[in-house]
Amino acid sequence: MSHSREARGPRGWPSVRLVPGTVQSVERAAAILQVVAASGGTLGVTDIAEAVGLAKTTTHSLLRTLLHVGFVDQDRETGHYAVGAGVLRLGSHLDVNELRARSSNWADALAARSGHAVRLAVLDGAEAVVVHHVFRPDDSAQVLEMGATLPVATTALGRVLVAHSLGSRPDRTGTGDGTAGPAEVRARGWATDRGEHRPGRGCIAAPVRGSGGLVVAALGINGPVTALFDGRGTPRARLLGMVTDAAAAVSRELGGGGA
Amino acid sequence: MVAVRQREHRQHFPRPGWVEHDPMEIWANTRRTAAQVLADVGGSGDVVALGIANQRETTVVWDRDTGRPVTRALVWQDTRTADLVSELAARPDAPLVAERSGMAIAGYFSGPRLRWILDAVPRARERAERGELLFGTMETWLIWNLTGGPDGGVHVTDVTNASRTLLMDVRTCRWDPDLLDFFGIPAAMLPEIRPSVGVLGVATALSPGLPIAGALGDQQAALFGQACFAPGEAKCTYGTGSFLLQNTGTELVHTRSGSISTVAYQLAGEPVHYALEGSIAVAGALVQWLRDGLGLIATAPEVETLARTVTDNGGCYVVPAFSGLLAPHWRGEARGLVAGLTSYVTKGHLARAVLEATGWQTRDVVQAMAADSGLSLPALRVDGGMTTNNLLMQFVADALDTPVVRPMVGETVSLGAAYAAGLAVGVWSDIEALRRNWHRAAQWTPTAARAQALSAEYPKWERAVQLSIAWGAP
Numbered sequence: 001m002s003h004s005r006e007a008r009g010p011r012g013w014p015s016v017r018l019v020p021g022t023v024q025s026v027e028r029a030a031a032i033l034q035v036v037a038a039s040g041g042t043l044g045v046t047d048i049a050e051a052v053g054l055a056k057t058t059t060h061s062l063l064r065t066l067l068h069v070g071f072v073d074q075d076r077e078t079g080h081y082a083v084g085a086g087v088l089r090l091g092s093h094l095d096v097n098e099l100r101a102r103s104s105n106w107a108d109a110l111a112a113r114s115g116h117a118v119r120l121a122v123l124d125g126a127e128a129v130v131v132h133h134v135f136r137p138d139d140s141a142q143v144l145e146m147g148a149t150l151p152v153a154t155t156a157l158g159r160v161l162v163a164h165s166l167g168s169r170p171d172r173t174g175t176g177d178g179t180a181g182p183a184e185v186r187a188r189g190w191a192t193d194r195g196e197h198r199p200g201r202g203c204i205a206a207p208v209r210g211s212g213g214l215v216v217a218a219l220g221i222n223g224p225v226t227a228l229f230d231g232r233g234t235p236r237a238r239l240l241g242m243v244t245d246a247a248a249a250v251s252r253e254l255g256g257g258g259a
Numbered sequence: 260m261v262a263v264r265q266r267e268h269r270q271h272f273p274r275p276g277w278v279e280h281d282p283m284e285i286w287a288n289t290r291r292t293a294a295q296v297l298a299d300v301g302g303s304g305d306v307v308a309l310g311i312a313n314q315r316e317t318t319v320v321w322d323r324d325t326g327r328p329v330t331r332a333l334v335w336q337d338t339r340t341a342d343l344v345s346e347l348a349a350r351p352d353a354p355l356v357a358e359r360s361g362m363a364i365a366g367y368f369s370g371p372r373l374r375w376i377l378d379a380v381p382r383a384r385e386r387a388e389r390g391e392l393l394f395g396t397m398e399t400w401l402i403w404n405l406t407g408g409p410d411g412g413v414h415v416t417d418v419t420n421a422s423r424t425l426l427m428d429v430r431t432c433r434w435d436p437d438l439l440d441f442f443g444i445p446a447a448m449l450p451e452i453r454p455s456v457g458v459l460g461v462a463t464a465l466s467p468g469l470p471i472a473g474a475l476g477d478q479q480a481a482l483f484g485q486a487c488f489a490p491g492e493a494k495c496t497y498g499t500g501s502f503l504l505q506n507t508g509t510e511l512v513h514t515r516s517g518s519i520s521t522v523a524y525q526l527a528g529e530p531v532h533y534a535l536e537g538s539i540a541v542a543g544a545l546v547q548w549l550r551d552g553l554g555l556i557a558t559a560p561e562v563e564t565l566a567r568t569v570t571d572n573g574g575c576y577v578v579p580a581f582s583g584l585l586a587p588h589w590r591g592e593a594r595g596l597v598a599g600l601t602s603y604v605t606k607g608h609l610a611r612a613v614l615e616a617t618g619w620q621t622r623d624v625v626q627a628m629a630a631d632s633g634l635s636l637p638a639l640r641v642d643g644g645m646t647t648n649n650l651l652m653q654f655v656a657d658a659l660d661t662p663v664v665r666p667m668v669g670e671t672v673s674l675g676a677a678y679a680a681g682l683a684v685g686v687w688s689d690i691e692a693l694r695r696n697w698h699r700a701a702q703w704t705p706t707a708a709r710a711q712a713l714s715a716e717y718p719k720w721e722r723a724v725q726l727s728i729a730w731g732a733p
Contacts, residue, residue, distance in 0.1 A: 109260075112668070139699050
């Protein structure tokens, strides 16, 4: 901690010292986090407010926000605050099993409404890996594809992932979906494949954003090209809307906004 | 599914082993969430019926004139009746209970809780005898309030909930006078037993003319929502604990192997359908312990990531008998243990053993049921939070040597209540229509090699279970 002695509050905790040009509530939240971390989960809102030298109501609303984003936890019995799991997860990538658990309801709903199989994939090196798969809801014999790898160049899921991967900018060649390059995939928020991966089979996919807005996965439906696209190769609007809506819903679930 | 509203109610833990809910809070929450759902779907115009699924065995006693409970509800996990149950079980006439109710005396069921309330609350028994106090499980309490409360509320229970009291004759589905004598329960306070599927009353507190047309205990609701309508069809809900129910048809199965016979559902005017049930106290709760107790993972799904850092359990077994073992062992004294530790074992092996514990316990229960019913298990239908755990679901399939299938709609409890209500008012013509609504979202198929390997390993698990029982013995 880099606080000087003068900057400490009445109990020796860091107090809020405003610096011109900075955002006040972020500074305050940071100070609260430091107090919470240093206290080892022994303080309630009154003590924390006193420690950082803020009004109790202000401190309370900052704590509620930190609770909402998972940066602090509150003990239900004592009301004391502790550092939350969200802080511990900062800087580490989203766990794929966590991703599956949190996307499951939306993926099920997408399969049920669209009538097509649903897959969720993440980028692993130069390949896309399927981390969740919901069967086409027709009770026909199907095999779970979890753990299967897909080429990024010829699949909609891969194209979405590559278009948003940090290493792919500026645009790489050959990873668009025939008509769209990575920049366009990013701009319009979806990608397709129409038989490039498996003859006659296609996919429509959209990005899933994690906390902070980074794309962490791609969600898509796959089925016969003729079912997913019209005669000119345009995705059917109803299905495209379902895919982008479901991806947005999972993104919201992950704290990654609706984009 | 067109709308979801939920609201958590408070858990009260006044003493170790005591778990209570405030019935007034539950009623207020129910009324509010139901009103919100009606608003979400644009008013009650398209809503044709209301169905209820409830946590079973939770016990409420209230004043019929004021509508106030005489004490907080005693929740299904509450263990305060342990001494009372031992006393009752030691009586020479105790075998009557299992013979009539289909279940052995245990603090798990609501009858002993009702007896405890009558003993503990001043003047409760005499007031109950005069008909001033009413007893109910949670669906009874909610139906009474929904239909007017003190002002003409209907006092009924569904047959699946009634079957969990130890007070009902499981063959006739009527309150049994000898069982009431045995537990010291005045008949005047008991609700009328009704079929699970059929109109129970009108929910005037929500909307004029809205019928309450279905009620089921939550696990029976999940069985119904999973469309397990034929003998042999079974579902397992993997939550904090696990509940496996297998439909056994209209004939009651006599159990000897540690599963229990319970009522599955009853359609109005039709015979009762029965089920075998195996309850596992600790399943997802063991993963929560890995997260909260040991801090080895940050979120429950990460247990799979940790488990996949190794390829087997490294010889490690975890028996999660945190407060005894339920089906098929029914040993309250058992305590948890980690067996087979060597310096080779890592947290990855421990994570795998934690997941496998749920799979092994499922096998324990399925074996007991097979022995009791003689029915084969064509496939196990699963639901609940742990079904997103791919490693666990494959392990269950291999450990049972049976396909494990997950349906498209995960909210099987609510779905079952909606099915029951819809069926009663004619939204669906018959159970075949409900069966056609069920769709497979995923299937885990056993492989012969893994199934064989796990069968060879199973005796080690059984030994670990015996050790956990021996460890807890007085």
